[in-house]
Amino acid sequence: MVLYQLLQKHSGVTKINLYDHKLTAPSELNQVVPIFRGDQTEVLPYDDDAIIQNNDAVFFATSAGVTSKIAPKYMAAHFPVIDLSGDMRLASEAQYTKWYHKPAAPAKFLRQTHYGLADFESAKGQTYIANPGCYATATLLGLAPLVQNDLIEPDSIIVDAKSGTTGAGKTPHAITHFTQVDENLQIYKPNQHQHIPEIMQELQSWNDQVPAIQFMTTLVPINRGIMSTIYAKVKAGVNEDRLTSAFKETYTNKHFVQYTGTQLPDIKQVVGTNNCNVGFVYNLVTHTITVASVIDNLLKGAAGQAVQNFNQLFNYKETEGLDLQTFLP
Numbered sequence: 001m002v003l004y005q006l007l008q009k010h011s012g013v014t015k016i017n018l019y020d021h022k023l024t025a026p027s028e029l030n031q032v033v034p035i036f037r038g039d040q041t042e043v044l045p046y047d048d049d050a051i052i053q054n055n056d057a058v059f060f061a062t063s064a065g066v067t068s069k070i071a072p073k074y075m076a077a078h079f080p081v082i083d084l085s086g087d088m089r090l091a092s093e094a095q096y097t098k099w100y101h102k103p104a105a106p107a108k109f110l111r112q113t114h115y116g117l118a119d120f121e122s123a124k125g126q127t128y129i130a131n132p133g134c135y136a137t138a139t140l141l142g143l144a145p146l147v148q149n150d151l152i153e154p155d156s157i158i159v160d161a162k163s164g165t166t167g168a169g170k171t172p173h174a175i176t177h178f179t180q181v182d183e184n185l186q187i188y189k190p191n192q193h194q195h196i197p198e199i200m201q202e203l204q205s206w207n208d209q210v211p212a213i214q215f216m217t218t219l220v221p222i223n224r225g226i227m228s229t230i231y232a233k234v235k236a237g238v239n240e241d242r243l244t245s246a247f248k249e250t251y252t253n254k255h256f257v258q259y260t261g262t263q264l265p266d267i268k269q270v271v272g273t274n275n276c277n278v279g280f281v282y283n284l285v286t287h288t289i290t291v292a293s294v295i296d297n298l299l300k301g302a303a304g305q306a307v308q309n310f311n312q313l314f315n316y317k318e319t320e321g322l323d324l325q326t327f328l329p
């Protein structure tokens with residue numbers, strides 16, 4: 001729904017076809033999703049062949065376990081796909097099965113996808129883009145200057161990440177029940193979160209010395225937003241000026257990532273936008289850096305980054321469709 005809203009305002013998108021796997025006949029959007037009152041756009045029954053024939057590209061906003069089955073058909077047709085789900089992000093079948101507890105797509109297809117961390121890897125010339133996970137995006141953007149420049153002890157990374165409830169999707173669960181979420185903090189999936197392997201895959205592509213990360217996720221009583229708080233031991237000989245210059249150099253020319261210096265960012269700064277705000281403080285006593293990285297999970301963590309990848313893929317201006325403003329107050 002958020003992606004649909006963004007694409008409606010994109011100057012290069014002339015027609016949006018919506019597909020729903022539960023429909024057997026076309027239905028108006030306002031019937032399928034009543035919040036789109038008055039929108040008579042037809043939602044069509046899901047059909048791979050019709051999608052390939054009648055569109056220039058497809059976005060999948062599907063649950064885990066869906067595109068692992070259908071991706072090969074789109075890849076065989078060389079049809080452009082931007083996949084918001086986690087199914088095609090990992091290059092290894094075994095890793096997918098271990099972390100998602102589902103059968104993986106065949107390895108030869110997994111190896112052909114592009115991991116679309118849009119501020120670092122351009123989707124230009126790619127066919128199948130695996131849009132990164134929300135926690136993975138916030139965490140990788142917080143760690144990139146440190147890991148790429150080899151400034152921290154590679155085995156010392158600890159990530160304490162928090163998300164609002166929209167991250168959990170539309171199906172209600174016991175932990176997302178209002179009375180359970182409100183005025184509460186809930187740690188979930190300790191050491192088992194499915195974003196750990198994609199974070200590791202990307203970190204190791206930047207610096208093969210990183211052996212593992214300690215990663216924890218907490219559900220917090222807000223609708224939108226992720227804060228990834230990252231701790232690591234700074235390498236001997238690296239001072240605060242070097243850390244600062246690494247963040248400045250990495251993010252100077254990246255439109256959607258703002259380095260906030262020692263003013264650690266808060267979630268409201270980015271909610272409603274495709275931005276990631278990143279800041280850090282350095283503790284000279286413990287030689288520990290603390291990085292805070294914040295995003296809107298539904299935008300930079302999903303639909304916004306998907307449009308960023310779409311812009312790269314089809315040569316649109318980087319900011320096309322993404323000139324968004326923070327929600328106020």
Ligand SMILES: NC(=O)C1=CN([C@@H]2O[C@H](COP(=O)(O)OP(=O)(O)OC[C@H]3O[C@@H](n4cnc5c(N)ncnc54)[C@H](OP(=O)(O)O)[C@@H]3O)[C@@H](O)[C@H]2O)C=CC1
Nearest residue numbers: 021061062063066084085133134166167169170297301302
């Ligand atoms: N929410 C977030 O913060 C983030 C989400 N994502 C990704 O974005 C996408 C959308 O997320 P979100 O809206 O939260 O997810 P939801 O869980 O709310 O929605 C998943 C959708 O997939 C549909 N679906 C399920 N099975 C099939 C199938 N076999 N064929 C076609 N469609 C199917 C569901 O339809 P129905 O309910 O009718 O079965 C539902 O509309 C997902 O790919 C998710 O992995 C990525 C990062 C962050």
Ligand SMILES: CC(=O)N[C@@H](CCC(=O)OP(=O)(O)O)C(=O)O
Nearest residue numbers: 084085086133163164165167168
């Ligand atoms: C709060 C909450 O439950 N968040 C979800 C966010 C992950 C998500 O949407 O990730 P995929 O893109 O990998 O499906 C979670 O922790 O699993």
